[in-house]
Amino acid sequence: MSNAKSLRCRECHREYPLAALHVCEFCFGPLEVAYDYDAIRRSVSRTTVANGPASLWRYRDFLPCDPDAAVDIGAGFTPLIHARNLGKALGLRRLYIKNDTVNPTWSFKDRVVAVASTRARELGFTRLACASTGNLANSVSAHAAAAAMEAVVFIPHDLEANKVLGSSVYGPTLVKVRGNYDAVNRLCAELAGAYGWAFVNVNVRPYYSEGSKTLGFEVAEQLGWRAPDHCVVPIASGSLFVKIRKGLDELAQAGLIDEPKTRMSGAQAAGCSPVATAWAEGSMNFRPQRPNTIAKSLAIGNPADGYYSLVQLRDTDGACASVTDDEIVAGMKLLAETEGVFAETAGGVTVASLRQLTAAGHIQPDELTVAFITGAGFKTVEPLEGALRPALEIDPTVESFQDAYRTLQPTEAVA
Numbered sequence: 160m161s162n163a164k165s166l167r168c169r170e171c172h173r174e175y176p177l178a179a180l181h182v183c184e185f186c187f188g189p190l191e192v193a194y195d196y197d198a199i200r201r202s203v204s205r206t207t208v209a210n211g212p213a214s215l216w217r218y219r220d221f222l223p224c225d226p227d228a229a230v231d232i233g234a235g236f237t238p239l240i241h242a243r244n245l246g247k248a249l250g251l252r253r254l255y256i257k258n259d260t261v262n263p264t265w266s267f268k269d270r271v272v273a274v275a276s277t278r279a280r281e282l283g284f285t286r287l288a289c290a291s292t293g294n295l296a297n298s299v300s301a302h303a304a305a306a307a308m309e310a311v312v313f314i315p316h317d318l319e320a321n322k323v324l325g326s327s328v329y330g331p332t333l334v335k336v337r338g339n340y341d342a343v344n345r346l347c348a349e350l351a352g353a354y355g356w357a358f359v360n361v362n363v364r365p366y367y368s369e370g371s372k373t374l375g376f377e378v379a380e381q382l383g384w385r386a387p388d389h390c391v392v393p394i395a396s397g398s399l400f401v402k403i404r405k406g407l408d409e410l411a412q413a414g415l416i417d418e419p420k421t422r423m424s425g426a427q428a429a430g431c432s433p434v435a436t437a438w439a440e441g442s443m444n445f446r447p448q449r450p451n452t453i454a455k456s457l458a459i460g461n462p463a464d465g466y467y468s469l470v471q472l473r474d475t476d477g478a479c480a481s482v483t484d485d486e487i488v489a490g491m492k493l494l495a496e497t498e499g500v501f502a503e504t505a506g507g508v509t510v511a512s513l514r515q516l517t518a519a520g521h522i523q524p525d526e527l528t529v530a531f532i533t534g535a536g537f538k539t540v541e542p543l544e545g546a547l548r549p550a551l552e553i554d555p556t557v558e559s560f561q562d563a564y565r566t567l568q569p570t571e572a573v574a
Contacts, residue, residue, distance in 0.1 A: 165193045166192060171185055203413055204415075221406075232305050234272075238258045239381040239529070245494060253527045255378075260536070279308075284308070291312055292340050293325070303329070315342075316338070322539070340459055384416050395458075398463065399531075401471055424472070425472060427508065433446060503539040510530065
């Protein structure tokens with residue numbers, strides 16, 4: 160059984176039943192799940208969590224669906240790595256990376272879809288749908304297959320080839336829309352009203368977004384049941400950024416950690432940076448942008464949680480960076496070369512933003528800082544073309560190798 164008790168409007172706080180609803184009928188504010196925290200405190204402890212499965216379902220008490228009926232392909236409980244080499248390169252002595260590249264479909268989206276698909280099935284839906292920049296389409300397709308549901312996924316027409324393949328292999332109805340993600344999302348908002356389908360990021364969005372907070376749960380547990388000093392999170396819709404902090408706050412409400420004082424900082428690509436631009440201007444109102452960046456998984460020009468991201472930046476004394484495409488590629492390479500983690504372009508945004516925020520003095524060298532790496536690099540290989548060291552091509556002789564190797568190491572003797 161779930162401890163969720165209602166949906167509640169973020170703005171006017173009116174309550175609604177736990178149905179497929181996402182917008183307040185009175186003020187049009189977004190709805191989110193409200194819980195019985197007294198019941199959670201009675202049922203959860205550090206021991207019950209530790210005895211749970213090595214997946215996001217170890218936090219079952221905090222999720223809005225029945226975990227005994229979960230659509231579970233193994234999402235969550237990913238590594239938290241003490242990034243000593245990357246930290247040394249950036250001047251950060253207590254830097255960690257949360258590596259969500261190792262989820263079943265290689266991105267954090269498996270967390271949100273695990274929760275959304277479980278709740279959708281509880282509500283009686285037989286089709287799972289989404290608007291996606293790629294990672295979500297992959298995860299919806301995989302979870303629908305595991306749940307014996309039909310999947311219909313909508314993506315921009317110019318998506319990276321490997322992300323298209325990463326959905327197609329699961330057999331969904333794949334729809335390429337001639338337009339950017341914001342156009343895809345508008346279409347799906349219209350279709351959700353016309354078709355009786357569970358659009359995970361439209362009519363079941365309140366449940367979907369709850370999956371993101373499991374990143375906050377895991378980081379606190381993996382740090383020995385404490386909140387980090389600083390989090391750096393990529394911002395697309397803004398939901399991930401907001402929900403990670405919600406996860407930390409809920410652990411404190413349940414008595415599992417001390418009240419968090421975590422500073423939350425955001426990372427965006429300069430070619431799609433509505434939140435970072437508003438932050439730099441000192442405004443709490445972002446202006447939608449037309450995306451033009453290699454970081455397609457972050458290319459949401461009109462983010463649903465953009466305002467709430469700005470509120471969180473302000474309330475936690477955070478900051479928000481924006482980085483160029485060249486800096487994104489350099490960030491991908493730096494993470495791979497220092498920590499052995501191959502991230503997609505969103506990871507390059509996070510690492511480049513870490514560098515920028517540290518150089519500007521927003522992150523202190525001794526802050527316990529966690530950077531969130533949300534998707535795997537083999538999905539987005541195109542930006543690296545021409546940016547990597549070419550292979551040596553040699554004849555099968557020692558002399559041929561030595562001649563070629565000397566061209567790379569001219570000052571070193573070759574044994």
